[in-house]
Amino acid sequence: MKRIGTSLTALALTGALLAGCSSSGSGQAPSAPAQNSDAKPAAAPSGPKEKFVFWDKGEYVEAYNKMMKERAEKFGKDNNIDVEYVVVSQNDLKSKLLAAIEAKNPPDLIVANDPVAKQFVASDQLVDTSDIINKIDFSDGAKNIAVTSDKYFMVPHSLQLSGAFLRKDVWDKHNLPIPKTWDELYQQAKIVNDPKNGFYATGFPLGASGGNDAEGMVRTVIREFGGSIVDKDNNITVNSKETLEALKFIAKFWQEGLTPPASVTWDDNGNNKAYLAGTVGFVINSASIYDSLLKDNPELEKKTVMVPLIGGPKGESFVGSGNVFAIFKNGKGTKWAKKFVTEFYEKDFYNNLIEQIGGKYVPAINGVLDTPFWKNPNNKSAGWLSMIKSIKGAGNYPGPEDDLGSKAQTMQLATKAVARIVVEKMDPQKSLDQLEQELKQLYGKK
Structure with missing residues (x-):
C-alpha cells in the first residue's frame, strides 16, 4: 500500500560483479576453485540498519x-x-x-x-x-x-477536550443545580466549601508547570468575560476592562479559600489527584479522571457527574x-x-x-x-x-494560529498574571500591565 524503503548492500553487489567479470589478463575465464577446497564463501557485509x-x-x-x-x-x-x-x-x-x-x-x-x-x-x-x-x-x-x-x-x-467533574452528592446535599456559568459556580462554591473538614469546593491548578490546564482555564475565562490576548491581526489587546474583570474573578477562588492553598503550585496532575482523593468538588479536566475513577475509586465515580465546560458573561468558548x-x-x-x-x-x-x-x-x-x-x-x-x-485550535483566539501564540501559551503568561495577584498580592491592574508588556516583548510590539 505504501512504498517501503529498503537498504541495498553496495559492497555485495560490487563483489558479485567482480566475481562474474574478473579475468587473468589473457582473455580466458578464471579457473574454478578445486572441488575439495575447504574454503567457504565470505558473507556479504550487511552494514548497519537505518x-x-x-x-x-x-x-x-x-x-x-x-x-x-x-x-x-x-x-x-x-x-x-x-x-x-x-x-x-x-x-x-x-x-x-x-x-x-x-x-x-x-x-x-x-x-x-x-x-x-x-x-x-x-x-x-x-x-x-x-x-x-x-x-x-x-x-x-x-x-x-x-x-x-x-x-x-x-x-x-x-x-x-476538557469538561468538568462535579461531586453530585455534595451539590445534591445543598439542593444546588449543576452550574452552567462561572458566576453560578462561584456562588455555589461559597455554599459547599468546607475546608475545616478538608473539603474545598473547587480544585484549580495555578502552577506554571509546562502543561496547559492552568493556562487553558485562565484564557477560557478571559474569553468568556469578553477579553482577548490578541486580535485577529496579532495586535496585543489583553489590557482591557474585560480581561481585568476576568483576572480579578479567577483570583477570588484562592483569595476566598474556595480552592486548596497548595494548588498555586499544582502541575497538571494536581487536580486529578485532589479529585480522586475526594478533597475537592469541582475540577476541569479531560476524561482521564473518569477512567481513573472506574479503576481505582468506583464508589466516588457513582457520586460524580461529568458536564460540558461552563460559560461566562459573554457565553461559552470551546477552544480545544x-x-x-x-x-x-x-x-x-x-x-x-x-x-x-x-x-x-x-x-x-x-x-x-x-x-x-x-x-x-x-x-x-x-x-x-x-x-x-x-x-x-x-x-x-x-x-x-x-x-x-466548534473547536478553535488556539488559546489566543481570535488571533492567528502561529508560533508566537503557542509560545505565549507554553510560557503560561496568563497563569502567571493570576499568580501575581494571588501569591504576591499584586494590584490586579499592575499585574495586567505586566502581562501586556510581556506579550508586547514576545510579539515584538511597542
Missing part, C-alpha cells in the same frame, strides 16, 4: 505508552530498521528538544501538545506535512490544532487543544517518521488506542465515532463530543 528515533510524551494513562511502544517496535520489525522509542515527560519535552537541536541531533518524530510543537515552526525545524494531511480524512476541528499561519507542519494525533505529531527536518530518519505517521491511523489500531485511554483522547479522524464505545450511555465522556465541531 534508525528511527521517536520521542513520545509521557501520558497519565499508562495504556497509551505501552501501546505506542508496541506499535513502534512492530514498525521497526516490518521495515527492518532499528527503532528507538523514548518516553519523555511533557514538562521536560521542550527543554530536551532544545538541547537536542543545539547538539544537531534531534529526534525524527515527536508527539507533543500542539502549543509545544508549534514553537519549532518559526525556527524552521519541522517538515511540511501537507501531504499527510491530504491523504487522511481528518476532522476540521483536528486540522485546526495542526495549522500554523495557514500551513501544516504538524499532523493531528488526537483531540483533548490536542496532541500532534511533528517531524524534524534535521533528523536522520525523516522518511521513516513520515511513513510511521501515515500508517498510524489504521482504523482498528487507532480506535483501540483511543478507547483504551477511556475518553481522554477524542479521535482526530472522521468516521470512528459510531462505535459501541462512543454510543454507550455509560461512557460519560461522550457528552463532550458536541464540542468537536
